[in-house]
Amino acid sequence: MINKMKTGKKLIFLLALMVSFLLVGTASAGIPDPVKQDLLEKGKKVYFKRCVWCHGVEGGGDGPSADRLFTRPRNFIPGTFKIRVTDSGQLPTDNDLIKTVKNGLPGSAMPAWGEFLKEDEIQAVVQFVKSLVQDRDFNDEEDEEVELMEFGSNPWGTTGPYHLGIPQEAIDAGKEIFTKNKCFECHGGEGRGDGNPTMKDDWGFPILAADWQQCWNFRGSRRNHFDPFNVVRTISTGLNGTPMPNFREKITVEDRWKLAAFVNSLCPRKKIDKLTSKPIPDFLISSVYTEGDIVEKIDDPMWQSSDNDPLIIARSEEKAANPRRNYIALAGQITRGKRNFDPKVDNLWVSSRWNKDKGVYYLVEYHLRFLSSDAGFPDAVAIQWPAKLQDLFGAEKPYFIMGDSKKPVDVWRASFMPKDYNSTNAPKEEGYQLDVTVDEFNGRGFDALEPKETEPTVKVVDSIFHQGRVKILFHRALTTDGEMDVQIPPEQFIPISFFQWAGDDKEKDEHMAISTWYYTILEPPLPDSLYYMPPIMAVVFVGLQGWLVWMTKRTRKMYADGKVKRDDLPF
Amino acid sequence: MNKSFLSLILAVAGWAVFHFGLFPIFTPAEPGMLINRYVYFLLFCFYLIIVNVGMKLKPAMALRALYVWMLGFYFYDHILSPHVPWTLFITYMMLWTIGTFLYISQDPVTFREFRAPIVKTIIGEYKLARIVAFSVLPVLVGWATYQSIYPSFAEPVELRTVHPAPPASTKVHGKTYMLEKISNPFRIDEQDNYKDSFPFLDADKQEYMKFVTEGGTIFFQNCHYCHGDQLNGLGMFAHAFNPTPANFIDPGTIAMLQESFLFWRVSKGGPGLPNESTPWSSAMPPWEEHLTTDEIWKVILFEYWYTGWHPRTFDDESAVGE
Numbered sequence: 001m002i003n004k005m006k007t008g009k010k011l012i013f014l015l016a017l018m019v020s021f022l023l024v025g026t027a028s029a030g031i032p033d034p035v036k037q038d039l040l041e042k043g044k045k046v047y048f049k050r051c052v053w054c055h056g057v058e059g060g061g062d063g064p065s066a067d068r069l070f071t072r073p074r075n076f077i078p079g080t081f082k083i084r085v086t087d088s089g090q091l092p093t094d095n096d097l098i099k100t101v102k103n104g105l106p107g108s109a110m111p112a113w114g115e116f117l118k119e120d121e122i123q124a125v126v127q128f129v130k131s132l133v134q135d136r137d138f139n140d141e142e143d144e145e146v147e148l149m150e151f152g153s154n155p156w157g158t159t160g161p162y163h164l165g166i167p168q169e170a171i172d173a174g175k176e177i178f179t180k181n182k183c184f185e186c187h188g189g190e191g192r193g194d195g196n197p198t199m200k201d202d203w204g205f206p207i208l209a210a211d212w213q214q215c216w217n218f219r220g221s222r223r224n225h226f227d228p229f230n231v232v233r234t235i236s237t238g239l240n241g242t243p244m245p246n247f248r249e250k251i252t253v254e255d256r257w258k259l260a261a262f263v264n265s266l267c268p269r270k271k272i273d274k275l276t277s278k279p280i281p282d283f284l285i286s287s288v289y290t291e292g293d294i295v296e297k298i299d300d301p302m303w304q305s306s307d308n309d310p311l312i313i314a315r316s317e318e319k320a321a322n323p324r325r326n327y328i329a330l331a332g333q334i335t336r337g338k339r340n341f342d343p344k345v346d347n348l349w350v351s352s353r354w355n356k357d358k359g360v361y362y363l364v365e366y367h368l369r370f371l372s373s374d375a376g377f378p379d380a381v382a383i384q385w386p387a388k389l390q391d392l393f394g395a396e397k398p399y400f401i402m403g404d405s406k407k408p409v410d411v412w413r414a415s416f417m418p419k420d421y422n423s424t425n426a427p428k429e430e431g432y433q434l435d436v437t438v439d440e441f442n443g444r445g446f447d448a449l450e451p452k453e454t455e456p457t458v459k460v461v462d463s464i465f466h467q468g469r470v471k472i473l474f475h476r477a478l479t480t481d482g483e484m485d486v487q488i489p490p491e492q493f494i495p496i497s498f499f500q501w502a503g504d505d506k507e508k509d510e511h512m513a514i515s516t517w518y519y520t521i522l523e524p525p526l527p528d529s530l531y532y533m534p535p536i537m538a539v540v541f542v543g544l545q546g547w548l549v550w551m552t553k554r555t556r557k558m559y560a561d562g563k564v565k566r567d568d569l570p571f
Numbered sequence: 572m573n574k575s576f577l578s579l580i581l582a583v584a585g586w587a588v589f590h591f592g593l594f595p596i597f598t599p600a601e602p603g604m605l606i607n608r609y610v611y612f613l614l615f616c617f618y619l620i621i622v623n624v625g626m627k628l629k630p631a632m633a634l635r636a637l638y639v640w641m642l643g644f645y646f647y648d649h650i651l652s653p654h655v656p657w658t659l660f661i662t663y664m665m666l667w668t669i670g671t672f673l674y675i676s677q678d679p680v681t682f683r684e685f686r687a688p689i690v691k692t693i694i695g696e697y698k699l700a701r702i703v704a705f706s707v708l709p710v711l712v713g714w715a716t717y718q719s720i721y722p723s724f725a726e727p728v729e730l731r732t733v734h735p736a737p738p739a740s741t742k743v744h745g746k747t748y749m750l751e752k753i754s755n756p757f758r759i760d761e762q763d764n765y766k767d768s769f770p771f772l773d774a775d776k777q778e779y780m781k782f783v784t785e786g787g788t789i790f791f792q793n794c795h796y797c798h799g800d801q802l803n804g805l806g807m808f809a810h811a812f813n814p815t816p817a818n819f820i821d822p823g824t825i826a827m828l829q830e831s832f833l834f835w836r837v838s839k840g841g842p843g844l845p846n847e848s849t850p851w852s853s854a855m856p857p858w859e860e861h862l863t864t865d866e867i868w869k870v871i872l873f874e875y876w877y878t879g880w881h882p883r884t885f886d887d888e889s890a891v892g893e
Binding site: 045048049050052053054057063064068108109110111116273276278281283284286329330331332334335336339346395396397398404407514515517519521523524526527529530533534535537538539541542548549552553556567 | 841
């Protein structure tokens with residue numbers, strides 16, 4: 001709809017003019033920043049060294065890297081830019097483009113150039129990029145117009161990095177606005193972007209709605225990922241070239257902030273690595289010792305933990321003893337065999353419980369907008385262990401992609417198909433049950449996998465696909481009889497890693513998403529001394545205090561009785 | 572005593588004003604000669620001295636000692652930038668504590684003055700202080716014991732050799748190369764002559780730039796996922812891998828290596844590393860599986876051209892000896 005705007009531009013212009021008369025003071029209209037001709041020569045030099053590789057010789061978004069990227073690089077020729085402060089369909093300001101170059105577009109291949117290029121180089125390259133636009137004209141004062149949108153300001157005065165402290169009423173009000181405006185139709189019932197699998201951008205390439213629970217991937221987050229302003233801007237301006245419209249007529253500025261507060265409240269507060277704009281992975285998965293029964297139901301309170309880092313948002317009383325959800329970063333397997341350049345999942349959340357009688361449980365969760373409906377390519381997720389833990393010396397591990405000839409791995413894989421599912425279904429409140437099959441195999445290299453012939457030992461005890469999130473609960477006894485099974489010792493650091501296959505993307509075998517080696521440890525139960533030692537130490541200290549008082553008083557008495565002579569210094 | 576109390580209030584209030592009001596002003600993005608954190612600290616010290624001397628408050632010795640000690644703590648914990656590692660911090664604070672005691676015990680009078688309130692608390696002349704101190708301290712001891720017994724686990728630290736010694740020879744695509752003997756077949760000219768030439772634009776005119784363009788094309792189809800569009804090791808997949816991908820901008824990587832070393836590392840990838848370089852977790856592919864020998868050399872050519880580094884070379888003759 002936006003790319004048709006060229007023909008109807010005059011009409012839009014008139015309309016915008018009328019609207020701007022109506023809304024005097026809410027927005028200001030003007031002409032685009034013209035191309036600064038004197039900077040083009042310099043900008044061209046920067047472009048042809050740094051940008052041409054993705055954006056192409058003519059700026060068509062068709063550089064050598066383009067075909068292996070999802071999201072594809074921007075095609076500059078139509079003058080369609082996503083992150084702006086101007087109205088839908090309009091050209092961006094210079095400042096918009098400069099900020100995009102400086103901060104990059106998180107979640108895509110566009111890096112932040114602010115620390116790499118000099119200020120004058122960025123200024124120049126932005127002018128050159130503007131000169132690559134062919135279908136529009138930044139110098140056309142008659143037909144082009146830009147209207148700077150009015151965003152208001154943060155009504156709660158919250159600050160970065162985490163923007164905590166927005167009142168719950170505002171967030172709840174935001175949720176109502178979310179429902180009223182049907183945002184779920186694309187962004188899904190819980191904001192994981194799982195609403196609509198059929199969307200296309202203006203060039204006919206498939207496009208996905210943003211996953212609000214991974215706000216570090218918001219393209220326009222300007223490296224301030226939890227700032228509700230980013231969302232207010234997107235709601236106000238829309239994203240040119242995509243199905244995301246603006247809501248300037250439908251939602252008041254005040255309500256946009258509330259909606260933004262709701263959207264940002266969904267995003268777990270994790271420490272974000274400034275260099276990569278991604279959460280810092282939790283490299284140690286602690287399995288919590290659990291006295292008695294471990295409930296094999298994912299929705300049991302025992303397995304409820306928040307994705308927030310407990311150091312940033314303290315956990316509620318009843319969840320305080322629950323295992324932490326550990327963030328595991330995934331990347332495409334681009335090392336061996338058939339490589340996966342555009343994985344659909346880039347992280348997992350893993351939590352774990354154990355005890356000696358029941359064995360060990362790992363709950364693996366991840367966001368995936370759409371599951372496979374092709375039984376030839378089921379979705380799958382797997383846990384990888386060293387098969388011969390006892391043979392490893394020091395930090396030694398098997399090769400992280402399915403082991404190597406000397407050091408085999410033990411892989412537990414759950415493949416699953418959702419029941420009664422179609423990716424175009426409306427969001428379903430209770431989620432979808434999964435048909436899960438578990439297979440265990442040993443790897444001695446990605447091309448040397450051997451299914452185990454021993455009795456199966458790993459079970460998936462519960463699973464669900466709910467509002468764009470898969471949850472799989474793995475279970476196994478600590479030890480087994482299998483020669484090639486990992487034997488899991490308590491209180492030891494054990495290497496662990498993860499694989500994930502998106503059936504919808506036809507991922508299979510080594511064409512998958514992969515994590516590096518993490519560690520897991522079965523934490524021992526809390527020692528009894530924890531309960532009796534502190535009081536003992538406190539009582540001993542009270543005794544010491546009494547002794548100190550007695551000694552001091554005795555000295556005083558000796559002075560008073562004249563048994564000991566005090567020095568006669570003045571005081 | 573009242574004057575001591577006034578001094579304490581002025582010190583705490585003054586600190587709050589300085590810390591929350593002035594400190595942000597004195598720590599701008601680009602500190603100047605006057606507007607910097609150390610000047611701020613000096614100002615705060617002056618404030619304390621002027622208030623106490625100017626108003627003739629003569630705070631108790633114990634309070635003065637507390638000021639001195641806290642100033643040291645504040646300096647090392649907040650002012651000194653970048654923050655020193657905590658082991659060093661503890662060492663500094665121990666020295667500072669010893670210094671504070673030297674200040675206290677500079678003569679027997681000050682020492683006794685320092686001691687007086689403590690003794691009065693112990694024998695009960697300051698009743699409230701004794702009740703508070705004697706009930707809070709055992710609780711603190713109990714809490715500290717709890718904290719020290721509570722089991723905590725941190726991931727093990729692993730060290731690895733980033734640039735291991737290369738082998739004498741390597742076999743790529745069926746051909747054996749002696750690493751000391753080989754050089755980049757596409758380095759047909761002095762790299763610096765092409766500083767102001769551009770890929771694609773000059774690829775038709777200059778053969779060298781044709782090779783650079785081809786190398787860059789391969790890089791941006793295969794390598795940028797990890798090593799980054801800026802060749803700084805921050806590609807879109809970089810955060811998922813450990814060890815993190817090499818940063819070619821850094822003077823400690825390709826700038827100090829020979830091209831033949833790169834040829835070996837690129838061809839054999841992670842699995843070709845010796846054990847001290849943790850071959851099991853390196854995500855570097857053995858590129859001989861995906862690229863031809865020529866393509867590998869062109870990527871190497873591109874990496875040096877893009878970063879501006881020059882590969883290390885062997886000297887023809889030893890400079891020492893004879």
